Amino acid sequence: MSENEVPPGAKVIRLAERGIYLAVAALLAVAAVVTLVEAVVLLFTGIVGGGGSTPIFNVIDRLLFVLMLVELLHSVGASIKEGAIVAEPFFIVAIIACIRRILVITLGTSQMTKPGAWTPLNASLFRASMVELALLGVLLLVLVGAIYAMRRMERPVSWKSKDAKHEPVKLEF
Numbered sequence: 001m002s003e004n005e006v007p008p009g010a011k012v013i014r015l016a017e018r019g020i021y022l023a024v025a026a027l028l029a030v031a032a033v034v035t036l037v038e039a040v041v042l043l044f045t046g047i048v049g050g051g052g053s054t055p056i057f058n059v060i061d062r063l064l065f066v067l068m069l070v071e072l073l074h075s076v077g078a079s080i081k082e083g084a085i086v087a088e089p090f091f092i093v094a095i096i097a098c099i100r101r102i103l104v105i106t107l108g109t110s111q112m113t114k115p116g117a118w119t120p121l122n123a124s125l126f127r128a129s130m131v132e133l134a135l136l137g138v139l140l141l142v143l144v145g146a147i148y149a150m151r152r153m154e155r156p157v158s159w160k161s162k163d164a165k166h167e168p169v170k171l172e173f
Contacts, residue, residue: 032069064100
């Protein structure tokens with residue numbers, strides 16, 4: 001068998017891999033659409049019900065989740081197209097997940113600090129939440145730094161696109 005020839009088993013594995021990627025992509029797309037519809041319903045219920053800021057935080061949380069699903073869908077699409085895992089979209093999903101968690105913590109701690117709601121248990125939860133917020137902030141900086149470093153890294157010529165300024169780093173297994 002010559003170097004350029006692909007064994008028949010490898011073709012079957014590649015087809016199965018692409019089929020699974022397509023199924024995952026379809027499920028991610030359906031999940032994103034369902035979550036987007038849910039966000040719209042939450043927004044209109046919040047507007048009609050006049051529930052204050054909590055419905056808006058829920059809508060933002062759902063929309064950030066939709067963005068995560070779209071980024072995962074993008075990375076699956078890139079994996080199908082390139083035949084390799086593209087790392088950058090996963091970092092973007094992690095950044096969005098951190099932001100979602102920061103919003104949830106912020107909403108929870110704002111409820112704890114209302115007059116009359118401050119108890120020793122709430123004080124303990126508040127301190128733990130502040131530690132988690134600090135760690136999430138550090139994690140955000142690390143993730144942004146990782147994306148910046150990946151974009152600045154030298155890449156082999158075969159990975160560079162003619163019309164793109166930078167190409168995401170691909171991890172081939």
